Amino acid sequence: MTLEGLGLSVPWFDYLPDLWAGLLTTLKFTISGFVGSIVLGLVVALMRVSRVALIRAVASIYTEIFKNLPLITEIYIIYFGLASIGIRFGIFAAATLSFALFYGAYVSEVFRGGLQGVPPGQREASLALGMTPRSVTRHIIVPQALRLALPGAGTMMVDLLKGTALLVTIGGAELMTQGAIITSTTFRALEVYLVIGLIYFSLCYPLSRGVVRLERRLDSGAPLTPSRRRHLKLVDEAMRRRVPRTGDVPA
Amino acid sequence: MTRRGVSLPDPAASARDRATRTAELAVQVDGLCKSFGTNVVLDGVDLHVTEGQVVSILGRSGSGKSTLLRCINLLEIPDGGRVQVGRHRAFDNGHALRGNDLVKLRQAVGMVFQSFHLFPHLTAIENVALPLMQLRGRDVSKAIAESLELLDRVGLAEKSKQAPHQLSGGQQQRVAIARALAVNPKVLLFDEPTSALDPESTVDVLNVMRNISSDGMTMIVVTHELSFATEVSNRIVMIDEGKVIEDGSPTSVSRSTNPRTASFFKFFDRGPRLRRDDDQP
Numbered sequence: 001m002t003l004e005g006l007g008l009s010v011p012w013f014d015y016l017p018d019l020w021a022g023l024l025t026t027l028k029f030t031i032s033g034f035v036g037s038i039v040l041g042l043v044v045a046l047m048r049v050s051r052v053a054l055i056r057a058v059a060s061i062y063t064e065i066f067k068n069l070p071l072i073t074e075i076y077i078i079y080f081g082l083a084s085i086g087i088r089f090g091i092f093a094a095a096t097l098s099f100a101l102f103y104g105a106y107v108s109e110v111f112r113g114g115l116q117g118v119p120p121g122q123r124e125a126s127l128a129l130g131m132t133p134r135s136v137t138r139h140i141i142v143p144q145a146l147r148l149a150l151p152g153a154g155t156m157m158v159d160l161l162k163g164t165a166l167l168v169t170i171g172g173a174e175l176m177t178q179g180a181i182i183t184s185t186t187f188r189a190l191e192v193y194l195v196i197g198l199i200y201f202s203l204c205y206p207l208s209r210g211v212v213r214l215e216r217r218l219d220s221g222a223p224l225t226p227s228r229r230r231h232l233k234l235v236d237e238a239m240r241r242r243v244p245r246t247g248d249v250p251a
Numbered sequence: 252m253t254r255r256g257v258s259l260p261d262p263a264a265s266a267r268d269r270a271t272r273t274a275e276l277a278v279q280v281d282g283l284c285k286s287f288g289t290n291v292v293l294d295g296v297d298l299h300v301t302e303g304q305v306v307s308i309l310g311r312s313g314s315g316k317s318t319l320l321r322c323i324n325l326l327e328i329p330d331g332g333r334v335q336v337g338r339h340r341a342f343d344n345g346h347a348l349r350g351n352d353l354v355k356l357r358q359a360v361g362m363v364f365q366s367f368h369l370f371p372h373l374t375a376i377e378n379v380a381l382p383l384m385q386l387r388g389r390d391v392s393k394a395i396a397e398s399l400e401l402l403d404r405v406g407l408a409e410k411s412k413q414a415p416h417q418l419s420g421g422q423q424q425r426v427a428i429a430r431a432l433a434v435n436p437k438v439l440l441f442d443e444p445t446s447a448l449d450p451e452s453t454v455d456v457l458n459v460m461r462n463i464s465s466d467g468m469t470m471i472v473v474t475h476e477l478s479f480a481t482e483v484s485n486r487i488v489m490i491d492e493g494k495v496i497e498d499g500s501p502t503s504v505s506r507s508t509n510p511r512t513a514s515f516f517k518f519f520d521r522g523p524r525l526r527r528d529d530d531q532p
Binding site for chain 1: 324326354355356357358359360361362364366368369370371372374376377380381382385386391392395396399403408411412413414417427430431434
C-alpha cells in the first residue's frame, strides 16, 4: 500500500509495526539513560560539593572526562572496545551505560549549579532551627536544587532522546535504525528521514513544553508528590474545622 | 514613642514586671571574642539575660550586634569567652558544642532573620510543620493542626496554603516567627527582624513580637526600632566597636551621657533625614 495521494511513495502502513517497535525502543533507551544519568548526576553533584577533597577530586575527574568525550566514542568504547578485552555488554546495557555516563556528567553540572544556587541563608535557617546537616540536605537543599536544576535537566532529557539516534551505529533497533532499514529497502532517503525527523519532533516538542509546564506548576507552589498532596488536603480539613478569628487576614 | 510616624499600641508592662520576678539565667555570655581575619568584631562582650527578659541590642551597623546573636546559637564559632544557654554550655574557651548536643542547643534557641529565609519550595504552613515533624516527632495531622494554631497566633492562618513568594515581607516574617516558635525554644533571637519591611508591616511584626514577649518568652532582639526597644524591652544593651558600652533599663540608657549613646538616640529621635540639595554642608 502506498500513500501517493499525499506525495508519499514509501508504503508506510507496511512499516508501521517496525516504526512502532523502533519508537518503543527509543523510549526504552531514553528512560533507562535518563534514570541512570539522573541518579549518577545527583550522586556526582553531591560529591562535587563534599567537604572531603578526595571525593570532590574523583567527581571532578569523572565529570571532566565524560563531558569532553563525544558520545559516539563512549558508545564504541563500551560496546566494541570492552568486548575486545572480554567485557561484553548487550546493546541495551551498553546504551544505558553510555548515556548514563555521558549525560550523568552534564546532569551533575546542572545539579551542582542547582545546589550552589540555593541561597546560603536556607541552610543557615534550617541549622538554626536545630535540623541536622543530613536532614537539611534532604528536606531543604536537594528539593530546592532540583527545582533550580529542572530547566537544565529537562533540556538534557530532550537531548538524550535525540541522542538515542546515535545507536544506529551499533544496530540499536531504535527509530533511526528502523529508518536506515526502510531507506535501504525503498531508496527513498529524503522521505524516510523526513518522516523519522517528524516522529522525533513529535516526541521532543511535547517533552520540552511539558518541562516548561512543570516549572510553572512548581513555581506556583502546586504539590507534585503524593505526600505533599496529602499534607495540603489535611490543611484544608484543618482549615474547615477552624473557627475564624476576628482580624484574620483574608486569603 | 514614635519613629518615622510608626506608632505602636499600648506597651505590655507585664514583660518588664516579669523580669524582676524571675532570676534564672537563660543566656550567659562572658568575655566573648570574635574576629574575622584582622577585623575584631566582638571584643570581650558580657551579656546575662534572665528568663522572660526582653533585651534589645542597639548599635551602629558593623558594631558586632548580629555576630553576638550568631555566636549564641553557634552559627558563628567564637574565638574566645564563654556562652551558656540554659543548661547547654555552648562554648567554653575554645570548645564548642558539636553533633547532637549542638542540635539540641539550636532547638533551645530559635532565630528570626532579617531576610526571613522561609523555605520557598513549601507553603507557609509546611514551613511551620516541617520542624514539628522533623524535630518534635509530630505526625502529619498533629503537625498541621499545631502549625495552624501557630499561624493563627501570628494572624496568618488564612494564608496557610500560600507559597512564601505570594506573601508580603511582613507576612513572611510572621511565618518565620511561627516557624521559630514551632520548635518550642527557650530563647528567641531576632536579627533585625523589621529592617527589610515597610512601616505598616513593621508594626504588624512588632505587635507579634510584643505578644510573644507577653507570653513570657526570653528574647534578644537586634533592632533599630527604638519604639520597640524602649517600650517592650526590659533592657537595652548598646554595642560599639565590639564592646558593650551601655547596659541598663530603657530609661537609663536613653538618658545616658555617653557621647556615642547620646548621639545614637538623638539621631533616631530626630529620625533619619535625607540631605536636600539646598542643605548647607
